[in-house]
Amino acid sequence: MSNLGRLTYADMKIQAVGIIQMRQSTLFGFGFGCTSLIINQFVRRYKRSRIRFCFTFGSAEIRQSASDERVTWRAKTMATVEVVFFLICSLACAPAARAGTIQNFTQMAASNGLECEQYEVTTDDGYVLTLFRLPGNSSRPVLLLSGAFGSADDYIARGNTSLPAVLARAGRDVWLGNVRGSRYGMRHRTLDPAGSAFWDFSFHEYSVSDLPAIVDFVLNNTEQQKLSHIGWSLGTTGVYVLGSERPEYAAKFRVSISLAPICYMHHSPAQVLAALTAPLVMPALALTGTDGVFVDGSLERSLVLSACSSPATAYGVCMQALYPVYGYDADEMEPEYAVKFFEHYPSSMSRKALTHLAQTIQQRRFQKYDYGLLGNLRKYGSLSPPEYALGGNNISVVLVSGRNDLTSTLPDVALLRRRLGGVRRHIVLEPAKFNHIDFAHGINTHSVLFEPIILSLLEEYDDS
Structure with a gap:
């Protein structure tokens, strides 16, 4: 057993x-x-x-x-x-927090001997996002995006065995993005994070505003027509939404490598957590005026x-x-x-993004944000929110799963493979216990995934 x-x-x-x-x-x-x-x-x-x-x-x-x-x-x-x-x-x-002693992304990169550059990207609706770069061969840019409650820090925390370090040593031009509301996405041209208006976004806005702005910035700075993308957890979801909502962006991707893909969560214990948090935690957060959670x-x-x-x-x-x-x-x-x-x-995340994620889990539909009957009528012209047209995606996608990932389960990824257009293959990693966290934080992930699989996939799609 x-x-x-x-x-x-x-x-x-x-x-x-x-x-x-x-x-x-x-x-x-x-x-x-x-x-x-x-x-x-x-x-x-x-x-x-x-x-x-x-x-x-x-x-x-x-x-x-x-x-x-x-x-x-x-x-x-x-x-x-x-x-x-x-x-x-x-x-x-609890003892006093020690936030002042914690290294940020650039400090972690420097402590591991990695050259790092920092940029600012402004979205079409005014959010100012921090983008990090480990410079390499600019003809082969690779964009990394982390998942829910995440930031670029997740990818580099393992230091010299982290994915950015492995890619940089292989000569790749490594870019790490951050979405609005995360640790490196807490600014806006006019809105204050202390106000509710700043936090009025879900993962839909990550996908149709943040991701396109980051992609265009990277391509403009590298003078390339295409890039490769690696997402982990909710960092994969944006590509599925972008491919269905803004199909013109398919031409800007060589490949999107989805680590622990998040779309359907029918077989995950997150079903139970969503059932608990949706009726209890979310109203409590709204009642207390908490629009962003886990803010530094x-x-x-x-x-x-x-x-x-x-x-x-x-x-x-x-x-x-x-x-x-x-x-x-x-x-x-x-x-x-x-x-x-x-x-x-x-890292920080908006209450609305959490609510949107909980809605897709509970209603078992990969859909746009549910504003309620009247709100949906005003927003979408229908009583229920429309599902994302996954079949219309033309971005080349490689799905990568862990056998013991209880968040992105094998049956749910198999369902995604059937419904998402552009899927080229589905790779299931060999280690029996490989879980959701291991994709970025496992002590042996560099030898299991980064070096033998990701580097090979990037080479395979270099000329696509």
Whole structure:
């Protein structure tokens, strides 16, 4: 039987260490214990669950059925919910955030001996986006885009084994883009990020405004007609939307390599998270006037930096909250690196973009933003939002999947392959535990994916 979701003894041990380090405050322990009692009442409704996190006054016990190695997706989701509540309860006594000591993209590039240039791109609706470049052969530009809650930082965090470093050493002209509302997309010609108007965008605007502006900027600066694109997670989605909404841009792509493609999520635990957050979290954010989440300096971002500040807590607690949704692969994420991971993730994102993503998950349709019946009538002339015409895409796309990716699952990518025009092939990586995070952050991803597969794909499409 598969053990992809299994918590090993070593993982339970480091998680316990993390909890012990966090129970130093009596206030924290009491708050965490009370919250755990509430959440466990919710967890008990799921009688078939094989795992339950039992936190009481800051101590932890993990109970797992010895007769079943597989942790059910429902149980893992409930575990995630409890860890999230733990993080919220820890805020009151968390140590001061250390944001001032965290390296930005250019600093990380310099520390790894990589030459880096920085540019500004202005979209057609006034957003000012930061674009990074690791200069190389300008006749072969490659554009990298990260996913939800991401930024260019995700790609370079691994240093000399990161994808930008591998591409730069191969002589590629590497460009890394950032979308509006992310850490490097917090400016506008007239709008203030403190106001709601700044955050009035979803992933539709990433696709039809940000991506075209970045593509045109790169091509103009390199004096080329085409570029290659590599996207990860939601960084793949923009190409599918762009190809259907603005088909003239197909001529500007040699190839788009989709790492962990995000379009359909019918088989992902994200279904459960969307069902929980859509009716609960989103209205709460709207009620409090929170239009952007995880903005640098915000309460929630400071919480992550504080709670995930040591190897024991970053891996033993914080990372465990992500594994149930992204897939469990302890071999590719060492505890020391988990601290660096949370220094840069999650980056800021708009509430509207999250809502749009949740809508596509819940309604099981890859569609435009749902404004409600009356809003849809005004916006689209129909009661429901139209689906994106994926079949009309003419950009050459190569899909790349991980066998243990619980966010971009194999059945969902197979559905995307059937419906998206321009798909040339679908590559499934060999490692059995390769998950959603590994595409950018796995310790061995350079030898599994970057060097043997991505470099070969880029060479294959160089003359297309």
